[in-house]
Amino acid sequence: MAMEALIKLLFILVASFFVLNCSSQGGDEDFYLTARQKMVKEDIQKRGIDDPRLLDAMLKVERHLFVPEDYRHLAYEDRPLPIGEGQTISQPYIVALMTYHLHIKPDDRVLEIGTGSGYQAAVLAELAKEVYSIEIIEELAQRAQESLKKLGYSNVWVKCGDGFYGWKEHGPYDAIIVTCAAPKVPKHLIEQLDEGGRMILPLGDDPFYQTLTLLTKKEGRIEKRRVTGVVFVPMTGEIEREKR
Numbered sequence: 001m002a003m004e005a006l007i008k009l010l011f012i013l014v015a016s017f018f019v020l021n022c023s024s025q026g027g028d029e030d031f032y033l034t035a036r037q038k039m040v041k042e043d044i045q046k047r048g049i050d051d052p053r054l055l056d057a058m059l060k061v062e063r064h065l066f067v068p069e070d071y072r073h074l075a076y077e078d079r080p081l082p083i084g085e086g087q088t089i090s091q092p093y094i095v096a097l098m099t100y101h102l103h104i105k106p107d108d109r110v111l112e113i114g115t116g117s118g119y120q121a122a123v124l125a126e127l128a129k130e131v132y133s134i135e136i137i138e139e140l141a142q143r144a145q146e147s148l149k150k151l152g153y154s155n156v157w158v159k160c161g162d163g164f165y166g167w168k169e170h171g172p173y174d175a176i177i178v179t180c181a182a183p184k185v186p187k188h189l190i191e192q193l194d195e196g197g198r199m200i201l202p203l204g205d206d207p208f209y210q211t212l213t214l215l216t217k218k219e220g221r222i223e224k225r226r227v228t229g230v231v232f233v234p235m236t237g238e239i240e241r242e243k244r
């Protein structure tokens with residue numbers, strides 16, 4: 001009899017462990033979804049970003065899956081977060097703002113310089129036909145590739161290399177986004193921008209302030225427009241060597 005009661009108790013304990021475990025996982029997903037909805041409404045839509053395709057993409061892409069576990073609870077705060085190797089994932093509003101100015105259409109081919117976590121690439125992949133992204137740090141390129149693959153993105157290609165040279169084989173691009181700060185516009189990127197194409201990048205030498213700049217190629221000429229002030233990690237590689 002005592003044995004029977006013990007078995008019953010054990011059964012109840014195991015069953016309640018599974019129930020609690022499953023519901024807490026569902027709870028996490030609900031927590032992240034609510035936080036994401038709030039982020040899109042409060043930090044993006046209310047600040048003037050009104051493109052419905054972009055808002056849908058920001059609502060769909062799970063930013064918490066692109067940040068290290070220790071920072072997941074902060075994933076939907078409007079701030080950059082560390083992703084390792086001294087680099088950061090950009091603030092959600094800035095991701096939305098840069099993407100907004102690129103006016104991505106479903107047939108577009110996009111080039112990104114600075115894959116980082118792969119989050120911006122995922123947002124672009126929701127909007128464009130093909131996304132090519134270059135990351136100079138091997139470890140980050142690999143990790144981003146794995147995250148994007150796990151989430152089922154089959155229209156993003158990541159390579160490790162110096163984005164200064166662009167990725168000529170797949171160009172020209174309808175849109176180019178540079179997510180590290182450059183002292184000047186890398187000339188290869190201008191060459192790889194298609195007629196009518198848009199490029200957005202943080203321009204400037206100051207590590208604490210750069211100008212987010214939008215370039216448009218019209219009849220072979222480049223039109224330049226200031227968007228706002230931003231702070232990005234610097235572009236490394238060839239562009240740094242050129243400065244010396």
Ligand code: SAH
Binds near residue numbers: 114116134135164
């Ligand atoms: N877009 C990223 C955040 C980028 S942080 C995201 O969504 O998470 C800037 C990234 O640019 C860093 O990962 C840095 O290693 C990378 N980077 C710096 N210089 C580069 C270069 N010359 N070519 C390619 N990537 C570069």
